[in-house]
Amino acid sequence: MNNFWLIWKKEMAGYLLSMTGHVIITLNAFLLGGCFTLLMEVLNLEPTDVPITEIFYDSFFFWILLFLGAPIITMKAFATEAARGTLDSLLATPVPESTIVLAKWAACLSFFLLTWLPWIGCMAVVYIIPVSPPPFHWVQWLSTAIGIVLIGSFFISMGCFFSALTQNQIMSSMATLGVSLLLFSLSFADRWSNPNQSFFHSMMAQLGMVRHMTDFVRGILDTRPIVFYSSATAVFLFATTQVLQAKRWKS
Amino acid sequence: MESGHRKNPSNSIDAVQVSKMMIQVKDLTRSFRRHHALKGISFDIEKGVVGFLGPNGAGKSTTMKILSGCLAASSGSVSIVGYDVLIHPIRTRQSIGYMPETTPLDEDMRVGDYLRFRAGIKGVKSPRIRQRLDLVVEQCELQSVIDRRIGVLSKGFKQRVGLADAMIHDPPILILDEPTSGLDPNQIRSVRELIRQLGTQHTVLLSTHILQEIESTCDRAIILNQGRILLDDTIGSIQKKLGRTNFIRAVIDAPLPEVEKALLHLPHFLNLECSRTSDGFCEARISLRADNELNSVHRIAPQIARIVVEHHWDLIELQPQQRNLEDIFTELTHNQTGNNEAHPSAAKSN
Ligand SMILES: Nc1ncnc2c1ncn2[C@@H]1O[C@H](COP(=O)(O)OP(=O)(O)OP(=O)(O)O)[C@@H](O)[C@H]1O
Numbered sequence: 001m002n003n004f005w006l007i008w009k010k011e012m013a014g015y016l017l018s019m020t021g022h023v024i025i026t027l028n029a030f031l032l033g034g035c036f037t038l039l040m041e042v043l044n045l046e047p048t049d050v051p052i053t054e055i056f057y058d059s060f061f062f063w064i065l066l067f068l069g070a071p072i073i074t075m076k077a078f079a080t081e082a083a084r085g086t087l088d089s090l091l092a093t094p095v096p097e098s099t100i101v102l103a104k105w106a107a108c109l110s111f112f113l114l115t116w117l118p119w120i121g122c123m124a125v126v127y128i129i130p131v132s133p134p135p136f137h138w139v140q141w142l143s144t145a146i147g148i149v150l151i152g153s154f155f156i157s158m159g160c161f162f163s164a165l166t167q168n169q170i171m172s173s174m175a176t177l178g179v180s181l182l183l184f185s186l187s188f189a190d191r192w193s194n195p196n197q198s199f200f201h202s203m204m205a206q207l208g209m210v211r212h213m214t215d216f217v218r219g220i221l222d223t224r225p226i227v228f229y230s231s232a233t234a235v236f237l238f239a240t241t242q243v244l245q246a247k248r249w250k251s
Numbered sequence: 252m253e254s255g256h257r258k259n260p261s262n263s264i265d266a267v268q269v270s271k272m273m274i275q276v277k278d279l280t281r282s283f284r285r286h287h288a289l290k291g292i293s294f295d296i297e298k299g300v301v302g303f304l305g306p307n308g309a310g311k312s313t314t315m316k317i318l319s320g321c322l323a324a325s326s327g328s329v330s331i332v333g334y335d336v337l338i339h340p341i342r343t344r345q346s347i348g349y350m351p352e353t354t355p356l357d358e359d360m361r362v363g364d365y366l367r368f369r370a371g372i373k374g375v376k377s378p379r380i381r382q383r384l385d386l387v388v389e390q391c392e393l394q395s396v397i398d399r400r401i402g403v404l405s406k407g408f409k410q411r412v413g414l415a416d417a418m419i420h421d422p423p424i425l426i427l428d429e430p431t432s433g434l435d436p437n438q439i440r441s442v443r444e445l446i447r448q449l450g451t452q453h454t455v456l457l458s459t460h461i462l463q464e465i466e467s468t469c470d471r472a473i474i475l476n477q478g479r480i481l482l483d484d485t486i487g488s489i490q491k492k493l494g495r496t497n498f499i500r501a502v503i504d505a506p507l508p509e510v511e512k513a514l515l516h517l518p519h520f521l522n523l524e525c526s527r528t529s530d531g532f533c534e535a536r537i538s539l540r541a542d543n544e545l546n547s548v549h550r551i552a553p554q555i556a557r558i559v560v561e562h563h564w565d566l567i568e569l570q571p572q573q574r575n576l577e578d579i580f581t582e583l584t585h586n587q588t589g590n591n592e593a594h595p596s597a598a599k600s601n
């Protein structure tokens with residue numbers, strides 16, 4: 001446990017004190033700002049019954065935010081370290097691979113969530129400034145946050161996996177981004193698949209990220225996506241541990 | 252009483268040896284795709300400083316990586332302080348301080364922070380970290396850079412940070428891959444001094460290309476070439492062997508072919524090499540197998556002088572020389588490259 005915190009702390013410090021970290025924070029703040037502007041415009045038009053979290057989520061900035069964070073943050077975790085050779089010196093210490101992976105994943109996730117902090121601020125402002133504030137439901141807030149954490153930790157565990165597979169940062173981030181976009185596009189697969197093939201059709205429908213997130217922002221906490229994202233995260237973390245162990249044989 | 256007189260206590264001796272051995276390597280091989288970097292090496296290390304010697308690509312770093320757990324072997328077994336590295340990876344890694352050849356370090360961190368972090372993840376309890384840090388910083392002379400970022404340090408200082416990192420958790424075994432490369436002469440001397448000092452209580456395995464370093468710091472040398480052990484012996488006994496084989500170097504002002512012809516009549520020499528020096532003299536290197544008094548340097552040198560006088564040449568220099576480790580090394584590694592395929596079993600020369 002001590003090792004976990006030591007590595008977590010070091011990784012976090014690495015993000016917070018590095019140029020990459022600052023660029024990511026700035027970029028995220030900019031995109032969140034974009035979401036916020038659109039939101040304010042919608043609110044200015046007419047009073048609405050749609051939950052504020054949903055309006056916010058409806059802007060395309062939201063998904064860009066979700067997609068861009070993980071590839072950039074995770075490429076540093078293993079790929080950069082492997083290229084520099086520092087991964088080897090970490091693997092030569094008596095810290096089990098599983099602890100290394102968990103600590104690095106946790107650090108990436110923490111930093112990712114840190115870049116989402118302005119979201120809370122944006123939401124708060126919405127209730128303070130307009131004359132007729134939209135209805136407030138803390139359940140919607142909470143479930144939106146849970147959705148971001150779940151999808152974020154899934155993308156980040158996938159990013160860790162690709163990062164461990166290669167020494168090349170570009171490859172690592174491209175693979176992460178590519179696969180996340182592919183999964184995202186499955187959201188629209190149910191439109192193309194034949195509704196008569198009921199099994200395939202309903203499977204596609206269940207896999208849709210847009211659908212999951214729409215539920216989350218409306219305050220619906222379905223167990224299926226929760227289980228799906230948590231177990232997918234666990235699978236990728238386990239695979240990352242295996243990749244690290246295999247590195248000793250391969251390189 | 253009786254057990255003390257037992258004739259064949261081989262089993263019990265084995266048992267004792269297993270527990271005392273710090274490093275045990277048996278039939279270790281490692282291939283990279285189709286390239287065989289290690290072709291079955293075995294050695295045991297108990298205590299003291301052992302030097303790994305060999306030309307580029309001999310497999311020194313590969314062996315060290317396998318010992319430290321960064322790399323897996325293709326076959327064979329490695330045990331550290333009696334534990335197999337595959338079965339008890341955490342335990343064996345704890346007993347080893349490894350300094351890789353390239354000393355990869357987290358360039359963004361400050362020296363002190365980095366060493367504190369490394370001490371922590373290597374299992375040093377927090378109350379002891381300060382004490383260990385102070386000690387290794389002093390031993391590696393890092394006081395002046397303790398607050399600087401590692402990325403801005405010169406190569407020599409990075410090297411010393413790597414050394415400090417290897418020692419920080421006070422492991423019983425230190426594996427140092429070319430610890431003195433990139434250091435200035437003063438630093439080389441102080442690092443060698445440090446290694447000798449560490450060697451009294453720790454087991455140190457170091458690799459180097461500098462033969463003098465082996466002679467001055469190690470108790471034992473293992474010479475590797477093309478993934479095989481050519482020689483594994485204590486420095487003392489290597490030097491004893493060296494002492495018995497001598498060279499005489501003679502510089503004579505005379506035509507080369509004539510000198511060669513005349514010197515061929517010398518009795519009991521092993522090898523004769525003649526070449527031109529830059530001054531236009533003829534330089535003859537005569538190696539002698541001094542296995543008895545008859546052909547020792549003291550007998551042969553006067554004979555050379557006599558030959559020179561008889562031919563009315565001028566003798567510029569006549570110098571008896573002891574063969575050093577370098578000659579042995581050159582001889583062993585050259586023989587090996589020449590007949591590598593012909594004598595695949597020439598692994599252990601003694
Ligand atoms: N990751 C790798 N992939 C492929 N081949 C490798 C790898 N690492 C080492 N080798 C090969 O294994 C052989 C031994 O390499 P090693 O680094 O152990 O040599 P060395 O004795 O340390 O040499 P040097 O004195 O140059 O440091 C070399 O032929 C090298 O090309």
Ligand SMILES: [Mg+2]
Pocket residue numbers: 311312313352428
């Ligand atoms: Mg090497």
